[in-house]
Amino acid sequence: MSILSSVTAFVAGMRHRMVSRLLRTWYSPHGCSSAFDPLRPLLSLAAAFYARGLQRNQAWAQARSKKLPRFVISVGNLAVGGTGKTPLTLSLARNLYSRGFTTAILSRGYGRKQDDVVRVPTSGQTASLMKRFGDEPVLMARKIKAVPVWVGRERTRSGEAAIGQSGAMVLLLDDGFQHIELNRDLNLLLLDAHHPFGNGRLIPLGPLREPPEAIHRADAIILTRADDAKRCAKTREFLREHYPGKPIFSCRHQLMGLKEGLAGPILPPEVFHNQPAVAFAGIARPELFFRSLDALRLRLCRCLDFPDHSPYGAHEIELIMTAVRETHARFLITTEKDFVRLPEYFQKIILTAELEVDFGAESEAFYNYVKQCVLRIRPEAFKPKNIPLEV
Numbered sequence: 544m545s546i547l548s549s550v551t552a553f554v555a556g557m558r559h560r561m562v563s564r565l566l567r568t569w570y571s572p573h574g575c576s577s578a579f580d581p582l583r584p585l586l587s588l589a590a591a592f593y594a595r596g597l598q599r600n601q602a603w604a605q606a607r608s609k610k611l612p613r614f615v616i617s618v619g620n621l622a623v624g625g626t627g628k629t630p631l632t633l634s635l636a637r638n639l640y641s642r643g644f645t646t647a648i649l650s651r652g653y654g655r656k657q658d659d660v661v662r663v664p665t666s667g668q669t670a671s672l673m674k675r676f677g678d679e680p681v682l683m684a685r686k687i688k689a690v691p692v693w694v695g696r697e698r699t700r701s702g703e704a705a706i707g708q709s710g711a712m713v714l715l716l717d718d719g720f721q722h723i724e725l726n727r728d729l730n731l732l733l734l735d736a737h738h739p740f741g742n743g744r745l746i747p748l749g750p751l752r753e754p755p756e757a758i759h760r761a762d763a764i765i766l767t768r769a770d771d772a773k774r775c776a777k778t779r780e781f782l783r784e785h786y787p788g789k790p791i792f793s794c795r796h797q798l799m800g801l802k803e804g805l806a807g808p809i810l811p812p813e814v815f816h817n818q819p820a821v822a823f824a825g826i827a828r829p830e831l832f833f834r835s836l837d838a839l840r841l842r843l844c845r846c847l848d849f850p851d852h853s854p855y856g857a858h859e860i861e862l863i864m865t866a867v868r869e870t871h872a873r874f875l876i877t878t879e880k881d882f883v884r885l886p887e888y889f890q891k892i893i894l895t896a897e898l899e900v901d902f903g904a905e906s907e908a909f910y911n912y913v914k915q916c917v918l919r920i921r922p923e924a925f926k927p928k929n930i931p932l933e934v
Contacts, residue, residue: 619720624827647711652677825849844870
């Protein structure tokens with residue numbers, strides 16, 4: 544490895560360790576960790592500047608907000624990462640399409656350097672596509688090919704392209720709660736059922752992009768990762784007391800199984816019982832992903848976490864393969880979002896976790912709620928047709 548590569552890897556590692564420490568602090572029930580006490584004045588100052596900048600930016604965006612002649616649904620959150628926006632966006636897109644609504648997904652495309660508005664291809668090498676479109680848009684375009692995914696910094700422009708070129712009647716804003724420059728007809732806010740506000744502080748003292756009072760902008764609240772019924776009920780009670788009148792739904796991310804790549808069939812669960820495996824992930828709060836694998840009764844010999852959205856280069860792949868060699872792992876597992884960032888040659892030995900959003904007994908109520916919201920404002924958006932279940 545060259546000196547430059549070594550320095551780059553060292554800096555990336557330091558940044559990752561700092562972010563991981565911050566995440567643990569943000570979601571700690573005790574608030575700020577004593578490890579950050581020396582930095583607390585600096586972090587407090589940064590949080591104050593962030594709050595002032597946020598207020599100014601939102602006032603500017605509100606003043607020049609635009610409305611499109613289609614039904615716009617925003618899926619977003621208050622906290623940084625980890626609430627499952629992309630799986631829910633995919634689930635909504637699939638459900639709306641199957642019900643006869645011509646739908647398109649609008650994404651900023653995290654990490655993109657280009658400002659152009661473009662539709663994400665549904666084929667090609669994902670690692671190279673990711674550099675131009677972002678990992679989440681590439682994943683969504685690959686997972687549901689019948690629904691076009693458009694990327695662009697300005698959602699108004701990408702929405703106009705989706706309307707003009709894809710004939711979209713319903714527009715889904717992925718991670719759109721803070722993008723108030725585009726008016727929306729339905730604002731869905733995702734909150735983690737266990738830690739809806741983390742430590743309750745703004746970035747960088749906490750995980751919040753906005754203060755909790757921003758919940759007032761939401762039309763409905765969706766509690767994600769609602770596996771613990773008691774904690775979910777407690778969060779519901781708090782929200783109903785402080786933000787009355789808003790519909791509240793809850794869902795969990797159900798592990799359906801493991802498969803080869805993105806499109807392979809789900810493998811039988813007995814294949815994995817007590818088998819050695821290495822798992823890795825570069826997502827916000829990767830521990831939630833690692834915990835979900837417990838259902839397969841694997842022997843997780845090692846779990847490697849990398850920075851959210853980070854590309855996988857030679858250094859990262861060498862770390863992963865070293866773990867495989869040292870543990871004699873039979874399986875190498877990651878998330879679908881990580882898979883699209885891997886080089887093509889490495890993808891061939893990877894299993895991905897198939898996660899689905901499960902609303903349980905509230906499923907019909909939630910999707911009917913969305914449908915009725917669309918029909919109330921844009922009845923012309925509904926064009927029933929015969930659509931295959933697999934889209």
